[in-house]
Amino acid sequence: MTLLSDQMPCRYVPILAIRPAEMKALEELPEVDKDSMLPLILIRPWLSANTLSKSINRFKEAYGETRPWLADIDPFYAAALANDDDDDDEADPKKVFSEIEALQDPANGYSNWCAFIEADPRAIPCLRLDPNNINALTQEIITFSAMQRGICLRIPRAGFGGIGQIADILNAQNVTSVLFILDFEQATMNELSNAAAAIGLINTIKGKIPGAEIAISATTFPDSFNGLKEQAIAERGFFSLIKAQLGQFRLIYSDRGSARAEKRTGGGGLPPPRVDYPSFKNWYFFKPEKIPTYQAAAKAAMTHKSWEPKMKIWGTQMIERTAKGDPYAIVSPVRSTATRINLHLHHQLYFDDPPLALQEIEDDWVD
Incomplete structure (x- = not known):
C-alpha cells in the first residue's frame, strides 16, 4: 500500500510531462535520486502511439515499476481536445484521444479516472477538479480515500480562488492525507517577486486542513535566448522567500524540471x-x-x-x-x-x- 504520508517529507516534487526529453532525463538519473523524489507525471500521448498504455510504459521504463508517483493529466493536451470541433470520428483514428477524454469524464464520480488509478498500486491520484460539480468531486474523493494512498491536488493559478471551497469539501470527508500543489505554471520573474498571495493561500489551506502538505511550483525557463547567457532560477528564489516568511512551517519545493509549462508554438x-x-x-x-x-x-x-x-x-x-x-x-x-x-x-x-x-x-x- 502506498500512503502519501509515507512519501513525505520528500525533498522535491518535480512536475514532468511524458515527453521524450523529460523521460530520458528521468531515466538517466541515479537510482538514489529517483528514490528521494516524488514526481508528478502529466499523462499525455507518447509520440505517435495509438494507446495510452504506451505512455505509461515509457514512464515506467524511465522511473521503475515499484516507486510511488503522483498521477495527473497534461492540461494542455486536455485543452487541445476541448478545442477540437471535428465531429467525424474517423478524422482521428487514435484510440488514445478517446482514452484521455474518458479519464476526464465526471460521470459516476470520475469512475474512469478512479479505475485507472486503482489499476496501478503505486499511483497516487491527483483529483480531477470541478467545483461546479460537487457531487462528482465528492464521490471521487470518497473513492480515492478508500484506496488509502492519499490524495494530491495540483491547482493552477486560475483555480486559486476556489481553494477554500475545495478544502471545505475535503474536510467534510475527513481527508487528512492530502498534498496541495500551488502551481503558478509558466511565470515571469516579476510574477514571482511577491510572496503575499502564496502565503495567504497556504494559511487558508492550513486553517481548514491542518495536516495538509503543501508544495509551491512554477517555472520561469525562458522562451527566447537572444543575448541571454544566464538566468536566475526564480522559482527557487520564490520558494525560499515564502519559506523564510513562514519560519519553521514545512513546505515542499516543486518545479517543471527546467521545462516550460506551456507548449512552445510558432517558428519552424x-x-x-x-x-x-x-x-x-x-x-x-x-x-x-x-x-x-x-x-x-x-x-x-x-x-x-x-x-x-x-x-x-x-x-x-x-x-x-x-x-x-x-x-x-x-x-x-x-x-x-x-x-x-x-x-x-x-x-x-x-x-x-x-x-x-x-x-x-x-x-x-x-x-
Whole structure:
C-alpha cells in the first residue's frame, strides 16, 4: 500500500510531462535520486502511439515499476481536445484521444479516472477538479480515500480562488492525507517577486486542513535566448522567500524540471545548437555564434566558472562526450534538453545539501 504520508517529507516534487526529453532525463538519473523524489507525471500521448498504455510504459521504463508517483493529466493536451470541433470520428483514428477524454469524464464520480488509478498500486491520484460539480468531486474523493494512498491536488493559478471551497469539501470527508500543489505554471520573474498571495493561500489551506502538505511550483525557463547567457532560477528564489516568511512551517519545493509549462508554438526549423548548464541557483546558456555547433557549446560550458568537474552523472557525461566530438552524445535539441533537465533535477534535489550532489554514483551508465 502506498500512503502519501509515507512519501513525505520528500525533498522535491518535480512536475514532468511524458515527453521524450523529460523521460530520458528521468531515466538517466541515479537510482538514489529517483528514490528521494516524488514526481508528478502529466499523462499525455507518447509520440505517435495509438494507446495510452504506451505512455505509461515509457514512464515506467524511465522511473521503475515499484516507486510511488503522483498521477495527473497534461492540461494542455486536455485543452487541445476541448478545442477540437471535428465531429467525424474517423478524422482521428487514435484510440488514445478517446482514452484521455474518458479519464476526464465526471460521470459516476470520475469512475474512469478512479479505475485507472486503482489499476496501478503505486499511483497516487491527483483529483480531477470541478467545483461546479460537487457531487462528482465528492464521490471521487470518497473513492480515492478508500484506496488509502492519499490524495494530491495540483491547482493552477486560475483555480486559486476556489481553494477554500475545495478544502471545505475535503474536510467534510475527513481527508487528512492530502498534498496541495500551488502551481503558478509558466511565470515571469516579476510574477514571482511577491510572496503575499502564496502565503495567504497556504494559511487558508492550513486553517481548514491542518495536516495538509503543501508544495509551491512554477517555472520561469525562458522562451527566447537572444543575448541571454544566464538566468536566475526564480522559482527557487520564490520558494525560499515564502519559506523564510513562514519560519519553521514545512513546505515542499516543486518545479517543471527546467521545462516550460506551456507548449512552445510558432517558428519552424531547428533552433541553433545550444547547451545549457544548470547550477543550484542559475541556468547558464552556451550558444557559440562563431562556431555554431554542439561541440563548441559543450566546450564553452566546461570552461565556464559554473562547471563542476566532480559531478559525475549522465548530464555531465553527455556534455563531456559532446565536447570530445562523440557523435552519439548531444546532437539534437531533444538530447540537449534532456541533458539540462537531468542536471536540473539532480541539483534541485540536493539544493539544501550541495555536497550530496557531488557524491560518487555507483549506477552503471548505459546510453
